[in-house]
Amino acid sequence: MNILIASAAPYSGLEHCLPLLQQAGLAGALPASLPAASSAGTIGPNEWHTRLLAAQGLTGQLQTPTATLTVGKMWEELAVNLLLANMNQPAWGLADERATWVLPFWAGVDPQTRFALGHVSLGQAVALYRQAQPEATDEGIHTLAQAWLAWNTELLAFAQKMGNRAVLFNLHEATQHPLRLAHTCAKKLGLQQLDWQKLEGQSAPAWPEAADINSLSLPNLGAVRALHKKLDAATSALFNPNTQVMANPGADKANSGWSLSNLFGLSGKSKQLNQELQQTRFELQTALADLAHAQTQHSDLQTQLDQTQAEHKRRTLQAAEDLQTEKTKAKTALKDQQREGDLLIKQLHKVQEELELIVLNREELKKLLQTTEKVKADAQIKVVELNTKLKDLEKKFKDSDIAKAKTDTA
Secondary structure, three states, X not given: OEEEEEEOOOOOOHHHHHHHHXXXXXXXXXXXXXXXXXXXXXXXXXXXXXXXHHXXXXXXXXXXXXXXXXXXXXXXXXXXXXXXXXXXXXXXXEEOHHHHHHHHHHHHHOOOEEEXXXXXXXXXXXXXXXXXXXXXXXXXXXXXXXXXXXXXXXXXXHHXXXXXXXXXXXXXXXXXXXXXXXXXXXXXXOOOOOOHHHHOOOOOOOOOXXXXXXXXXXXXXXXXXXXXXXXXXXXOOOOOHHHOOOOOOOOOOOOOOOOHHHXXXXXXXXXXXXXXXXXXXXXXXXXXXXXXXXXXXXXXXXXXXXXXXHHHHHHHHHHHHHHHHXXXXXXXXXXXXXXXXXXXXXXXXXXXXXHHHHHHHHHHHHHHHHHHHHHHHHHHHHHHXXXXXHHHHHHHHHHHHHHHHHHHHO
16 A cells, blocks of 8 residues: 655645646545544544644644644544555545644654655745735735745655655646656656556646745745755656656566557657747746846845945944943043042041041030039039028027017016
8 A cells, every 4th residue: 555645835736736646546535434432424634634733723724833743642543544444545645735744643654655745936835825815915925934934844854854755846847747747756656556648638737927035025035045945956856757768677678669658658759848848948038037137136135235234334333433432431420430439538537527526525515414413413402501501590580589579578
């Protein structure tokens, strides 16, 4: 049993991928029955991913997990049920952008699992987003850019880790050349059940013109450009079945020769090559126009860089002058504070001397008060003695007057 899981970032055109592969011979995923303990019904792989992310609080299409999700035991059992429900299918697959965050789990569930990981440029993703969201705002596009970075970083890291079990490809290119997509999955991922010839004459889906990311005022434009380069470098080239001689390795020299499929391929080779020539010319013209545009942007950016450097130099000089002025002011203020400090110390010494003098005067006053109180006490005693003596004299004088009166009467 061969399993193919296709995934991509939101608004990458992943919905075009699985129908093409199914037309080439890949079976769709059958749903699995839910456990008897739960509500009756079935669950398919897309609903499995939806419920798993919802359990983590991730319900919006652009809501991004902070890291690869850990799959709990209940979800693992449901995933095994999905595999059991499809075990009789020789080759089946699913496409779900939310699978990006559980790809390591799927890789560990079954070693026969293969991965088709698609990507598009951010400009193409913005164009698809605007097509789906006519009222798209700058804030929404910035959120899309953040999600594009997170999703494609995760996909790139997983693709590099999985080696021959994964194909990283450009979704826009693949849907424009569906034969190449099917042939590449068959050859590189070992999905021999896929027959590219079934896609002969298949029309390519229409894609909107990619947006110019330089006009989006993205705060993370540098990171976007860096990831663009990494994705382009890691992207697998799609095999063209009409330009490859497919020999039969099981035949000997006596029985070797062209098979009917080889002849069929060669008969359409001229037409295919002519189409490719026209497409190449168009792409060359587009590339030249892009190059001219890039050169203009480079010139503009160089001008901006020169202006920025001049402004930086001006601000640096101004900052140095301001710093020197502040240092001069600080030195002057420090000297003033030192003078004020010296004056305060002198005043403090003077106040201290005055306090000491007051303390001395207070001690002398205490002594004088004690002397005065003693004199007062002595004076009071003297007054009492004099009053007593006065009373005695008055009594004697009175007695003398009485005696004199008696004498005169006699």
